[in-house]
Amino acid sequence: MSTGKDFTASCPIPIAEYPEVTMAHGGGGTLMHDLINRMMLSVFTAPGLLTRHDGAVLDPPEGRLAFTTDSHVITPIFFPGGDIGALSVYGTINDLAMCGAKPLWLSAGFILEEGFPMEDLWRVVSSMADAASIASVSIVTGDTKVVDRGKGDGIYINTAGIGAVPDGVDIGPHRILPGDVVIISGDIGRHGISIMAVREGMDLHIPVESDLAPLHHLSAALLDEGLDVHCMRDLTRGGLASGLNEMAAASDSTICIVEDLIPIREEVLGACEILGFDPLYVANEGRFALVLPEDQVERALAILREQGSAQACRIGSVRPLNSAPVIMRSAIGSERIVDMLSGEQLPRIC
Amino acid sequence: MKYVSEYRNREAAERYVEELHKITTRNWNIMEVCGGQTHSILKYGIDRLIPDAVELIHGPGCPVCVTPVGLIDKAISIASDDSVIFCSFGDMMRVPGSQRDLLSVKAAGGDVRMVYSPLDAVRIANENPEREVVFFAVGFETTAPVTAAAVLRADALGLSNFSMLAAHVLVPPAIEAVLSSPGCRIQGFLAAGHVCSVMGYTEYEPLAEKYKVPIVVTGFEPLDILEGLHMCVTQLEKGTYRVENQYHRSVTRGGNQDAVALINRVFRPSDRKWRGIGEIPGSGLEFTEDYSSFDASVRFGVEEMSVEEPSECISGLVLTGERKPDQCPAFGEACTPQHPLGAPMVSTEGACAAYFRYRRTT
CATH class of the missing domain: 3.90.650.10 (PurM-like C-terminal domain)
Structure with a gap:
């Protein structure tokens, strides 16, 4: 599933500044805020997220809730027909759909390996945003951590999702x-x-x-x-x-x-x-x-x-x-x- | 899928089955030599379609299964060396040695890599000149030419950091071992088509003559096996014992001479121990003098260890066709693909794995 975006041209973190993810991007300081504000929030635009609070506060939908989580660890992260970003969104949405739920909200947790190309991160994040938009779900909360080089496989993404199950639907x-x-x-x-x-x-x-x-x-x-x-x-x-x-x-x-x-x-x-x-x-x-x-x-x-x-x-x-x-x-x-x-x-x- | 789906055609299969029922007048025991054939038989339920009088006995044709525990321990010992990148085919990774398997070595930090061709291991050696790269060369005559080609490639590249743990085995000596064992009740053979694509089938002619058994070189698709059985039963009913070729689309009598020449340049036959069976003269391949520098056994100085097989495992009897996998007391209980006692439960070509996968009932 192609997102059709020109990633390199629009990466909001100038590549020349930080071509790769550094430990400082997960350190809680300016660089991390920069990454979140300039990259993540440029594509993930849910109102709850934009308040930059510790968590998302959401109005309950009608019916019951379905709740699921899925971690995505795939090599290679870009593959014919998709990438880890779209996969992390659709994987969780599909689990909700199998419960008969209408997917509503997702969380996104990134574990990045030191040295991961910023350009690739942008491609992944953009692809996630596109997938979420296609599926009409909002990514309402997130987290980013960076691990030492050699302790990760480039990028891992965990997403959790909440969906609404209409009354009367009982699937299992x-x-x-x-x-x-x-x-x-x-x-x-x-x-x-x-x-x-x-x-x-x-x-x-x-x-x-x-x-x-x-x-x-x-x-x-x-x-x-x-x-x-x-x-x-x-x-x-x-x-x-x-x-x-x-x-x-x-x-x-x-x-x-x-x-x-x-x-x-x-x-x-x-x-x-x-x-x-x-x-x-x-x-x-x-x-x-x-x-x-x-x-x-x-x-x-x-x-x-x-x-x-x-x-x-x-x-x-x-x-x-x-x-x-x-x-x-x-x-x-x-x-x-x-x-x-x-x-x-x-x-x-x- | 062209060249495959034609050989899985239901109507044609039914015609062969009907014919087999017509021509079979008494009990016949036929061994399919290759594990790939065993899997096809179980996967497609061929043994349930043919006459009850024709009993299929599963042969030792699974190279992973017959690799002795001592040799796997040797592989594990080399793979545990920090300086080594150890390359192996996928289905060797979970075969139990006496203590653990190659996947456990990997989990413990060993650099164990799954490759799809020995030539990949040569590439890895070329890219990592500071590391020793060892390829675990397991297989029958089918894969031996590529193994030999990898040695020649490494030699041409002047790679001094590449070596191989040679564990190739040869089919005809194994057939002879089965036929000469006391109490052998096998009356006909389906020989392994892919092995004969390389070697041809002249080697089988003296065996058919000496032991008065028909041998039919047979492919791996359901229709191949049914046609091979038809040819074999026809000979048995007539009392003839020739070598016939069912697998025309791949096999010629003389085989692939270029491939055979590659094998003979790098390797020569040697006595070889088979897991669960014991030593079979002339059934293995060792390096010739010219290429002995590529022998990982010599390079790493690891002696073959003599190791007891788990006593509950009857893989020797299964591999020689004396027992069916589901006649083993450990089958599906103490021995499962999750906790295999013997290699036939691990390999995709192993008879025990085939029974577990396609026949086990709850």
């Missing part, structure tokens, strides 16, 4: 029932592969962009239309397989999916073949699985497609608990379990 694995249908919002595996492709040491030129995107408009459209959404799960770390396993385990049911129905791009499939990865376990940042009653499937698909998720489709259904939480009918017609991954997928030898 406890509502999953046998007979429900599982829908996926689009093709899987692009984020993980886009990161692998540009990671140091990988000479694979795979034309894959991350699927990084906000999901709140999709969940809102489903709920606004009055669909009885039983559960939603964004398919981030651990991919589709982990998301389905978590939902199945928490609902004491078995989710059965059909391999041929799962949308995966050719490039992603090819990269997975080379690396020995299973695309079911590869991370996404803009995809979710949706569980709802059979009689609402067509409406749900129509809504998702109308909102731009052209590849949204049905991939399986929920059955009473069977031999394993997740079972998949393979391309050649037999069934196998789809297990939770024990650790990270490791590229194989041959």
Whole structure:
């Protein structure tokens, strides 16, 4: 997701002055205030933030609150299809959206490593501001710390988010029932592969962009239309397989999916073949699985497609608990379990 | 995906399965040699589609799995040296040595890096002249040419800070070890297609003749395996024992002579211990005199340690096909991918990992 900004031209901290983050930028003195006032506050313009108080004081919205937090540590910080800034905003918004909440406010905590290029910080901060604006959320409070060189990985961002859950909305694995249908919002595996492709040491030129995107408009459209959404799960770390396993385990049911129905791009499939990865376990940042009653499937698909998720489709259904939480009918017609991954997928030898 | 999805076609698979049912008149035990084939079989449930009379026995074809504990301990000892950047393929990182694995060395501050090619390790050595860079060369004949090419590249660059812990293994001696073991009940083999892409399959002809077993060089996709099984069962039913090639799109009888020449320039066969199996004559590769300066064992003076395998782990029996992974008392209990007792539970090619991943029931 490109922000379309000319970063270098508009960085409010003159590069010549401090080309890199120094320990003093986290020291609480003039330089830190300079960083906050000139850079952060030039793009994060929530009224609460501009009062420069110790915290944000907010009016409670109607309904109940959803509250989540997510820390973002990614290498490389700029990747095809996004960067750590947009990721830190959409990651938290998407967690709220999966609770059926309308995202409202975010906090942003930066941990910067001494020596981190100021220009890169500006790109990240600008990207966060753009993402927040696209998702109509406000970054209302924040914090910046600097750690010694060698004690961080350039930049870490933690965001926490608060959203409002409309009355009557109850979404979670406890509502999953046998007979429900599982829908996926689009093709899987692009984020993980886009990161692998540009990671140091990988000479694979795979034309894959991350699927990084906000999901709140999709969940809102489903709920606004009055669909009885039983559960939603964004398919981030651990991919589709982990998301389905978590939902199945928490609902004491078995989710059965059909391999041929799962949308995966050719490039992603090819990269997975080379690396020995299973695309079911590869991370996404803009995809979710949706569980709802059979009689609402067509409406749900129509809504998702109308909102731009052209590849949204049905991939399986929920059955009473069977031999394993997740079972998949393979391309050649037999069934196998789809297990939770024990650790990270490791590229194989041959 | 071209060249892949054609080989996962359901209708074609059903036709092979139907044919197999038609031609099979009695019980046959067939070993698929390669761990990649084992994973395909379990992943696609091929063993559940074919006749019950055809039993698939999973072979020792997982290079990570057969690397002895003593050699992994040696790797861990070298990787723990502060002067060393230790480079390894990903699936070697979690294989347990006698005390710990390479990931634990990394966590404790060792500079252990996951690489995708031995040539990456050479690049790292070139970029870090002040550090010793060691590559853990694990694999069958398939990856041996690239390993050899990396040595030649390092030699051409004049790198004195690059070395390798050579842990390559060769398939034909292992097949012979399985066939000559007392009580061997294997009647036919699916040979590993990728190994034969490099080596060809002339080496298998004397084995088929001597032990009167059909050997079918087979690929890794579901249709490859079904076709390989069909060819093997056809021979068994007829009582013939030839070497046949199912994997035409990649393998020729003579193999890739350039690749073989690379291997032979840098390495020569040596006796080699296999984890869980024991020593197999002529089943490993060691450096030839000309390139012995690249031998990390010599450079770091680390002796191979003799280490006991965990007594609960029956990986030796699994690797020789005498037991199925789920017949091990530790399977899924004391031994899981989180806490592996043996390498077959770690590697993406290990039979125990395949059973755990695709077959374990709750």
